Amino acid sequence: MLETLMWPLRPPQNWWVAYATIVGVVFMALQLSAAVMVYFERKVSAWMQQRYGPWLVGPMGLLQPIADIVKLFFKEELQPKAADKLLFSLAPIISVATCFIAFAPVPFGATTTLFGWLDEPIALQVADLNVGVLVVFAVASIGVYGIVLAGWASNSKYALLGGLRSSAQMISYELAYGMALATIVLLAGSMSFREIVDAQAGYYFGLVPRWNVFVMFPFGLIAFLLFFTAGVAETNRAPFDFPEAEQELVAGYHTEYSSMRFAMFFMAEYINMVTVSAVAVNLFLGGWHGPFLSPSYGWIWFLIKLAVLLFIYLWLRWTLPRVRYDQLMSLGWKVLLPVATVNLLIVAAGVIAFDL
Amino acid sequence: MVPISYYLILSGLLFAIGTAGVFLRRNVITLLLSVEVMLNAVNLSFVAFGRQFGTVDGQIITFFVMTVAAAEAAVGLAIVIALFRHRESLSPEAFTNLKW
Amino acid sequence: MTFDLLLFYLFAAITVGGSLLVVAQRNPIYSVVSIVAAFCGLSGLYVLLEAPFVAVVQIIIYAGAILVLFLFTVMLLNATREDGAEWDRSHPYYRPGPTRVGGVLAVVLLGQLAWAISRMTGLSAGVGEAAPAASSVRLLGRVLFTDYMFAFEVTSILIIAGMVGAVVLAGKKGN
Numbered sequence: 001m002l003e004t005l006m007w008p009l010r011p012p013q014n015w016w017v018a019y020a021t022i023v024g025v026v027f028m029a030l031q032l033s034a035a036v037m038v039y040f041e042r043k044v045s046a047w048m049q050q051r052y053g054p055w056l057v058g059p060m061g062l063l064q065p066i067a068d069i070v071k072l073f074f075k076e077e078l079q080p081k082a083a084d085k086l087l088f089s090l091a092p093i094i095s096v097a098t099c100f101i102a103f104a105p106v107p108f109g110a111t112t113t114l115f116g117w118l119d120e121p122i123a124l125q126v127a128d129l130n131v132g133v134l135v136v137f138a139v140a141s142i143g144v145y146g147i148v149l150a151g152w153a154s155n156s157k158y159a160l161l162g163g164l165r166s167s168a169q170m171i172s173y174e175l176a177y178g179m180a181l182a183t184i185v186l187l188a189g190s191m192s193f194r195e196i197v198d199a200q201a202g203y204y205f206g207l208v209p210r211w212n213v214f215v216m217f218p219f220g221l222i223a224f225l226l227f228f229t230a231g232v233a234e235t236n237r238a239p240f241d242f243p244e245a246e247q248e249l250v251a252g253y254h255t256e257y258s259s260m261r262f263a264m265f266f267m268a269e270y271i272n273m274v275t276v277s278a279v280a281v282n283l284f285l286g287g288w289h290g291p292f293l294s295p296s297y298g299w300i301w302f303l304i305k306l307a308v309l310l311f312i313y314l315w316l317r318w319t320l321p322r323v324r325y326d327q328l329m330s331l332g333w334k335v336l337l338p339v340a341t342v343n344l345l346i347v348a349a350g351v352i353a354f355d356l
Numbered sequence: 357m358v359p360i361s362y363y364l365i366l367s368g369l370l371f372a373i374g375t376a377g378v379f380l381r382r383n384v385i386t387l388l389l390s391v392e393v394m395l396n397a398v399n400l401s402f403v404a405f406g407r408q409f410g411t412v413d414g415q416i417i418t419f420f421v422m423t424v425a426a427a428e429a430a431v432g433l434a435i436v437i438a439l440f441r442h443r444e445s446l447s448p449e450a451f452t453n454l455k456w
Numbered sequence: 457m458t459f460d461l462l463l464f465y466l467f468a469a470i471t472v473g474g475s476l477l478v479v480a481q482r483n484p485i486y487s488v489v490s491i492v493a494a495f496c497g498l499s500g501l502y503v504l505l506e507a508p509f510v511a512v513v514q515i516i517i518y519a520g521a522i523l524v525l526f527l528f529t530v531m532l533l534n535a536t537r538e539d540g541a542e543w544d545r546s547h548p549y550y551r552p553g554p555t556r557v558g559g560v561l562a563v564v565l566l567g568q569l570a571w572a573i574s575r576m577t578g579l580s581a582g583v584g585e586a587a588p589a590a591s592s593v594r595l596l597g598r599v600l601f602t603d604y605m606f607a608f609e610v611t612s613i614l615i616i617a618g619m620v621g622a623v624v625l626a627g628k629k630g631n
Contacts, residue, residue: 087485131593134512141520145492148524152485152531164531171524191593358464358504361576366468366501368569370475375565377479379558382542382551385484385535389491389526393475396498396518399510407505412599415510419600422517423611427618429522433529434625440533447542449549 002115010117018122021114026126030103034270035065037310044314072266075259080155083256087153092257092264095146099271102139105132106278107193109288109299124299125194132193133181136279137174140234143272144170147236147253150265154256162252165325166236166243172332173233173240179340180227183347184212184283187220197287211286216350222343224284226336228309231276233332235269238317242325277309278302285309363404370397382447384439388432395425463504470497482543484535488527495519509593 011017039054042064046053054061079088109124129135144167151163188196202210213224233240243252254265281287285305288298323331370393377390399418406414436446443450474494481487495518502511530536544550600608 084485087489090489129508131508131512134509134516138512138515138520141516141524142492142496144520144524145489145527148527148531149485149489160531164528167524168528171521174520357458358460361573362464362468363501363505364576365573366471368573369472372562372566372569373472373475373479376559376562379562380555381479382555383484383535385526385530385533386478386481386487389478389484389487392491392518392522393478393494396495399514400498400501403502403505403507403510407507412596413603415507415596416600416604418507418510419513420604420607420611422513423615426517426522427614429525430618430622431625433525434622437529437533437626445549446533446535447549449551449554 006115006117013119018118018120021117022122022124022126025114026103027100030100030271030274031267033274034267035069037270037273038065038068038266040310041314041317044311045318048315048318069263072259072263077259077261078256080256082155084153084155087149088256089261091146091150091153092261092268093146094149095143095268096264096271098139098143098146099268099275102136102143102275103271103278105129105135105193106275106282107197107287108278108302110295112296112299121296123194128192128194130190130192133185133191133196133279133283136275137178137181140177140272141171141174143268146265146268150257151253154253156256159253159255162243162255166253169236169240169243169325169328169332170234172329173230173336176226176332176336176340177230177234179337179344180223180230181283183219183223183340183344186344186348186351187212187215193282197282197289200286201289209286209289212284216347219343219347219350220284222339223347224280226340226343227284228276228280228312230332230336231280232313232316233328235272235276237269237273237313239320239323240328241317242322242328273310273313274306277306277313280309281305360404360408364401367397367401367404370394370400382449384436384446384448385433387448388429388436391432392425392429395421460504464501467497467500467504470494471501484530485527488523488530492519492523495523509596 011021039062043053043061054064057063057067079085104126105128107123107125107128111121111123113119113121147170148163148167151159151161151166154160154163184196185191188199190196190199196212200209200211204210204214208214211220213220232238236243254262257265281302288295288302290298290301290304293300374390374392374394374397377393378387381387381390399421402414402417402421404414406412406417439451440446471494474490474492474497477490478487478494481490495514499511499514499519502508502514542550
């Protein structure tokens with residue numbers, strides 16, 4: 001029925017229409033997800049603290065993100081006098097650009113014709129790269145520059161300390177992140193997202209899905225926990241948000257930013273959260289495979305799993321106390337990295353022994 | 357189709373730019389950055405030739421060059437920090453005690 | 457002008473432009489940001505040469521790790537304020553002699569490279585038309601761990617030596 005409704009709105013079927021459509025869909029979806037996350041963060045944190053969240057603006061406070069965006073538009077755009085003008089403007093651009101680029105190789109569904117908008121089915125993925133997993137990792141490495149340049153360009157001691165601490169934390173946790181990724185690449189035998197997800201179709205004994213969390217139990221689960229912990233630390237979210245904690249460093253690297261530049265950092269943080277969760281869903285939780293639905297509606301399962309992981313993100317923030325910076329660094333280097341290495345070795349031995 | 361001579365000319369040009377940086381700049385950090393530019397020019401040349409002959413040896417050697425560059429950059433910067441602590445200057449002219 | 461050639465010119469322009477800015481910038485932080493851009497251009501060139509793994513590894517290792525190290529060092533040493541010896545003529549460490557000799561040497565090198573390249577023959581065929589591309593990651597891994605096994609092991613020792621050296625040299629004295 002939706003196909004017949006869409007029929008009069010179909011575009012001319014040139015070769016670039018499919019690409020433009022998928023890029024536009026992903027771009028808009030990521031920005032909407034940032035707005036949705038803003039709302040849900042405040043609501044969920046409020047419910048956990050036994051109070052109402054935003055409830056004045058619109059029904060149940062649903063228009064609160066719009067109010068936030070409008071406020072950020074109209075704020076005055078300040079810049080410290082001694083700030084490095086070029087880098088001050090460049091840093092939020094790098095943050096936002098890398099967070100969008102990082103989502104490009106991530107698929108969120110099987111092939112679909114978008115309810116009859118297109119003639120031929122397209123894959124729900126902006127770019128199907130054969131080294132897709134590494135590209136997400138590489139672009140996250142570039143994202144460090146946005147933060148460290150923001151800290152430096154603000155020419156303020158809180159910003160500089162926050163920026164340096166934050167970027168040191170990010171590059172330290174990239175190691176455990178990369179080792180967990182290497183474990184999955186080893187299990188799946190490919191670095192392309194689509195092949196990794198397709199290797200997770202089916203069930204063991206008809207009951208347990210063949211997701212990578214359940215493969216070689218408990219080592220797949222350890223890899224998932226490592227990946228998720230490193231992802232939380234990568235995105236500078238609690239309990240690892242020491243560099244941007246209000247009590248410690250005013251606001252860390254984005255202290256001196258206001259209005260649209262701050263909005264860009266804000267949006268970049270939420271979109272990075274969504275990207276890390278999406279990559280975790282694809283690599284560990286079976287992507288868009290799920291019971292009861294036909295494969296072309298797999299994106300519904302993807303969204304459900306993504307919502308669960310994002311809820312866990314919010315849950316962690318408002319339940320766990322903040323980890324002190326030196327404890328954070330020693331956790332990254334002395335706990336996560338050895339565990340990740342040993343896990344990788346055991347999984348490698350298992351892959352050879354059981355011929356996976 | 358891009359001829360391989362274009363890649364080699366580009367590699368030579370990058371190498372020349374890096375060498376000019378090493379010769380002309382009197383700041384040790386920019387010096388090390390110019391050395392990195394030179395190493396990358398060589399990497400490009402390796403990969404281009406590897407592709408020309410259809411082997412992966414070019415790419416493998418690139419990994420080793422990258423690894424050596426990483427180790428060299430790390431130790432080089434550590435030396436720069438140690439020197440800076442000594443003389444409070446980032447110019448190579450400050451460390452000419454052994455010149456006659 | 458095929459699409460390949462257009463992309464080559466685009467990435468080559470980014471790379472050469474970034475490298476020139478590295479050498480010509482006064483502020484070391486701008487140098488590091490320019491070299492990041494140059495390496496991203498270089499990564500694009502690797503993708504054009506059908507080496508996607510090398511392209512991604514270039515970004516991860518060079519732009520994501522080594523240059524972040526450079527950036528931290530520049531920030532730690534406050535190098536933007538320490539450039540008097542290079543540009544201030546009254547600074548005791550300002551010495552124009554090496555720069556002038558260096559300039560002459562750089563021009564000589566450029567002349568030599570131009571001469572060598574002008575004598576190249578038989579290189580106007582498209583890159584890779586003689587042999588098919590052979591660059592899956594699986595093949596890379598197989599060749600790395602069989603033919604280049606010794607170099608791989610020695611490189612790991614090199615990295616450990618580099619790590620220990622960096623920590624010892626830059627660590628606090630008397631600790």
